Amino acid sequence: MQTWSLVSLCVLLGLAVRWGVSLNSYSGAGTPPMFGDYEAQRHWQEVTYNLPVQEWYFNTTKNDLNYWGIDYPPLTAYHSLICAFVAKTINPEWVKLHKSRGYESPAHKLFMRATVLVADLLIYIPAVVLYCLYLTEGSSKKKVSTLLCFLLYPGLILVDYGHFQYNGVSLGFALWGVLALGLGWDALGSVAFCLALSYKQMELYHALPFFCYLLGKSVKLGLMGRGLYLFVRIALTVLVTFALCWLPFLSDPGQAMQVVRRIFPVARGLFEDKVANTWCSLSVLIKIRSILSSDSQMYLSFACTLLAVLPSCVRLLMKPTFWQFKLALANSSLAFFLFSYQVHEKSILLAALPACLLLNDLPLMAIWFLHASTFSMLPLFLKDGLLVPFAVTSLGFLYFSIYLLSALERCSEEELRLGGYHKLLFWLPKLDLAWIVRWKFYVSVSVMAGLSIATVALVPPPHLPDLFPVLVSITSFSHFLGTFIYFNIVQFSEPPSRKSQKKNN
Amino acid sequence: MAAAESSWFPALALGVSLFKCLFISAYHSTDFEVHRNWLSITHSLPLDRWYHENTSEWTLDYPPLFAWFELALSQGARLVHPPMLLLQNLNYSSPAAVLYQRVTVILTDLLLIWGVRECCRCLQGQKGSRDVLNRPPFVLAVLLLWNFGLFIVDHIHFQYNGFLFGFLLLSVAKHMQGLHLQGALLFAVLLNLKHIYLYVAPAYGVYLLRSYCFPQDSADGSVRWRSFSLLRLMALGGIVLSVCFLSFGPFILMGQLPQVLSRLFPFKRGLCHAYWAPNVWALYNGLDKTLTLLGVRLELLQEAELPKASMTGGLVQEFQHTVLPSVTPPITLLCTVLSILPALVSLWRRPRSALRFLRCLLLCALGSFLFGWHVHEKAVLLAILPLSLLAVQSREDAGIFLLLSTTGHYSLFPLLFTPAELPIKVLLMLLFTLYSFSALTHLHRAPLLLPLETLYLVGLLLLALCCEVLFPLSPWGGRLPFLPLLASSLYCSLGVCYCFLRLYCSMLRGGAERPKQH
Structure with missing residues (x-):
């Protein structure tokens, strides 16, 4: 069959799976008074539609910031405004100020789900298709297989x-940025990334690689002359894009400051709930939050994050190639997730995107990490009543990505790029690392499956009510840490040679 | 897709099973309650009450073997969630009950998967292209396992057709492999599970009688009467009768056969179902409506004298035609018999090819769909699924398949009318249609449709757009809610009739029976 029909089939299948998941429940369904993220998004429509721009981020009589006040950058607010206009024409009840709080109905759910699908269809999915067709190597069948796996990554589907x-919007913009950089359109790429950053501040996880890649490229072209021209052009583009996005808030410095305060809520502590990062996992052993003051917690996490990002960014600056860029994206987002301040469990999606980009190059490792990332959000999905879609999509993804990308056949030491480990472990006798990796993969998948079943089926002992969520987050943390180390080592080892790539295809 | 060749079938089957699980919480029709009620009837009542029970309006109206099947399912239900087995719990649909019943549909579909595997094995001998995606067995497996109609009818609307089709496909596969007794046994079981398969029973009867009981032909291919084997006939009859006795026996012994049969064949229902299935009677009703309107306009008829015509009033009821003569069950039966008779005669004359048998089976299914009494639009699947087998083998049939599957599947759209399921039916229909068009075109390496047929399908697309999008938004949307249904039904009937005629032509010509060589 022709590539275009295979691509359309993949996209249709991806859409059908998305809609199938969307028939299920959402966060905070029928749980007053605060409900959940669904109500937050609806509330933002209500606020942006009924209040002037100046009041969006301020606590006023009409805008109670304690009830799901907007805490994302302006582009999210504009998006809510557009959705609100559509909602208003369908049913004004949905966005009526104050009266619509906690509004829930099947028709409204349908509308909200449709807005996600439309956003995905406009931004995320085209970017994925173009990335897989133009920036992955191999035969057209291989590209289509990668596309299908990319589109079916369960974490993003289940959260959105x-x-x-x-998340499809901010990740989609970031992906457009990656795509443009990969195709050599640096200015367009930076525009797309600025949009991503103005949609969700969490995109900062990806900011350093973008910056280092572009800077490194300019330096390589020569700091005087073409490089400087490129750098100035990109800088101007970035400034103009940001200015346009933030225009309504720039007239008054107080406005802009308030937005920044809202989107970086430093008062919320080192971490919330059970998140699979260093601080939460460490707190099982040491109660950092009670030992250190809030300020020193912040400095500590800042320092750790910086330290963790530094190697991969320096490497990227020295060698600004697309391969290094993809790895640096993964490393930087993982470093942020593992060490930074106030991390949510859903932020792992930001690390999942670069892992999806690596699906074709390092299939087994990418699949393994993506599966673990979905698993790390299990407690969240259980709370939302998404057990069946979680089980179905994760199983499907695991099976089909391994099958389609022949991940378990393509795992010789060379293909897994384990050369770096040999250099590090030189004092040990020569081990068959590929064999070890494969067995670790089997064991880890069984552990994750076992823990999922235990979480669902068993009642935790009364004195340890959080036993299973903690186990889930520690298990996921160990996976994330391992992946972080692995990707760093891969980034510092030799880039894949053309010959071995040809052989893989 | 790049993987080894033997492993694609489990991947496809697992994929479709997981995909089905995604729709557990989707809309389900009253058929869900029908089956829940049957679970509770078979579980909580003694045998002699099964076909008398009428607490719910959804009385048991499938043959006894299916009731046994429900009894088996109710054993699981008792362990999982006993409240769903209470007779008085009408319209009970707790999440646990929905989960249990949906999962039983998905699990019993294993039989469908097995049937498809057997059918694919029958095609294994033909050498196709090197690429797995372009081989007939692969295309056939996708067309059968991912069939749009079967998917929405079973896994959204809620029924157990997949498992029944599994029996049908298995039985067809056995006939193709020359294992006629096994094929007959499977079909007898199928008949006792759901009597709608009586539609295709004539093809089975003629084929088995002619090609199994008369093992030899004379030189010119006509029947050699002296080769008749009584032993074979007795074996065949023994198998069929013993299956029927296992199923109906207890009821015959209790003297309840008339009661059971009256439940199985409710002729009190109307000529057409609530939505008109796209068949000849839809055209007939449409003609009657048009003539009535013309008559009123030309003042040949008095509007006051006309009976209140609510042909699509949503309730199943008898309907009087105003201009044309009314149709009674015997007339539909006669039309059905006449429509399939030539095909049966043709099969009798040249019975040695399993593909001719399959074609005859198709014609029986389509003939009774077009002319039968109170036909359900879902019955078109009975023709679409077996036609997939022919479509991967001959170019001409591939064209008919594309036409019939697109038309027939579109006519299933009214089954899912809830807004939340609209994207699903559109996406899945696109998925299946796109796949069947591109895969079959690629497989046969030639365009499959005539210009007129292409035009018809484009018209269908426009009609779909009008019915699903434009019409509900227009000012008539509220006043004439049945107009889109009527238009779709009439338009689709034309397509189905055309496919019937084309299939008939190829049957009578006797050509296109040799598998296409690549």
């Missing part, structure tokens, strides 16, 4: 279409 958020 189950739990309810618009």
Whole structure:
């Protein structure tokens, strides 16, 4: 069959799976008074539609910031405004100021789900298709297989279409940025990334690689002459894009400051709930939050994050190639997730995107990490009543990505790029690392499956009510840490040679 | 897709099973309650009450073997969630009950998967292209396992057709492999599970009688009467009768056969179902409506004298035609018999090819769909699924398949009318249609449709757009809610009739029976 029909089939299948998940429950369904993220998004429509721009981020009589006040950058607010206009024409009840709080109905759910699908269809999915067709190597069948796996990554589907958020928009913009950089359109790429950053501040996880790649490229072209021209052009583009996005808030410095205060809520502590990062996992052993003051917690996490990002960014600056860029994206987002301040469990999606980019190059490792990332959000999905879609999509993804990308056949030491480990472990006798990796993969998948079943089926002992969520987050943390180390080592080892790539295809 | 060749079938089957699980919480029709009620009837009542029970309006109206099947399912239900087995719990649909019943549909579909595997094995001998995606067995497996109609009818609307089709496909596969007794046994079981398969029973009867009981032909291919084997006939009859006795026996012994049969064949229902299935009677009703309107306009008829015509009033009821003569069950039966008779005669004359048998089976299914009494639009699947087998083998049939599957599947759209399921039916229909068009075109390496047929399908697309999008938004949307249904039904009937005629032509010509060589 022709490539275009295979691509359309993949996209249709991806859409059908998304809509299938969206038939399920959402976060905070029928749980007053605060409900969940679904109500937050609806509330933002209400606020942006009824209040002037100046009041969006301020606590006023009409805008109670304690009830799901907007805490994302302006582009999210504009998006809510557009959705609100559509909602208003369908049913004014949905966005009526104050009266619509906690509004829930099947028709409204349908509308909200449809807005996610439309956003995905406009931004995320085209970017994925173009990335897979133009920036992955191999035969057209291989590209289509990668596309299908990319589109079916369950974490994003479950958070956006189950739990309810618009991660597809910010990740989609970031992906457009990656795509443009990969195709050599640096200015366009930076525009796309600025849009991503103005949609969700969490995109900062990806900011350093973008910056280092572009800077490194300019330096390589020569700091005087073409490089400087490129750098100035990109800088101007970035400034203009940001200025346009933030225009309504720039007239008054107080406005802009308030937005920044809202989107970086430093008062919320080192971490919340059970998140699979260093601080939460460490707190099982040491109660950092009670030992250190809030300020020193912040400095500590800042320092750790910086330290963790530094190697991969320096490497990227020295060698600004697309391969290094993809790895640096993964490393930087993982470093942020593992060490930074106030991390949510859903932020792992930001690390999942670069892992999806590596699906074709390092299939087994990418699949393994993506599976673990979905698993790390299990407690969240259980709370939202998404057990069946979680089980179905994760199983499907695991099976089909391994099958389609022949991940378990393509795992010789060379293909897994384990050369770096040999250099590090030189004092040990020569081990068959590929064999070890494969067995670790089997064991880890069984552990994750076992823990999922235990979480669902068993009642935790009364004195340890959080036993299973903690186990889930520690298990996931160990996976994330391992992946972080692995990707760093890969980034510092030799780039893949053309010959071995040809052989893989 | 790049993987080894033997492993694609489990991947496809697992994929479709997981995909089905995604729709557990989707809309389900009253058929869900029908089956829940049957679970509770078979579980909580003694045998002699099964076909008398009428607490719910959804009385048991499938043959006894299916009731036994429900009894088996109710054993699981008792362990999982006993409240769903209470007779008085009408319209009970707790999440646990929905989960249990949906999962039983998905699990019993294993039989469908097995049937498809057997059918694919029958095609294994033909050498196709090197690429797995372009081989007939792969295309056939996708067309059968991912069939749009079967998917929405079973896994959204809620029924157990997949498992029944599994029996049908298995039985067809056995006939193709020359294992006629096994094929007959499977079909007898199928008949006792759901009597709608009586539609295709004539093809089975003629084929088995002619090709199994008369093992030899004379030189010119006509029947050699002296080769008749009584032993074979007795074996065949023994198998069929013993299956029927296992199923109906207890009821015959209790003297309840008339009661059971009256439940199985409710002729009190109307000529057409609530939505008109796209068949000849839809055209007939349409003609009657048009003539009535013309008559009123030309003042040949008095509007006051006309009976209140509510042909699509949503309730199943008898309907009087105003201009044309009314149709009674015997007339539909006669039309059905006449429509399939030539095909049966043709099969009798040249019975040695399993593909001719399959074609005859198709014609029986389509003939009774077009002319039968109170036909359900879902019955078109009975023709679409077996036609997939022919479509991967001959170019001409591939064209008919594309036409019939697109038309027939579109006519299933009214089954899912809830807004939340609209994207699903559109996406899945696109998925299946796109796949069947591109895969079959690629497989046969030639365009499959005539210009007129293409035009018809484009018209269907426009009609779909009008019915699903434009019409509900227009000012008539509220006043004439049945107009889109009527238009779709009439338009689709034309397509189905055309496919019937084309299939008939190829049957009578006797050509296109040799598998296409690549």
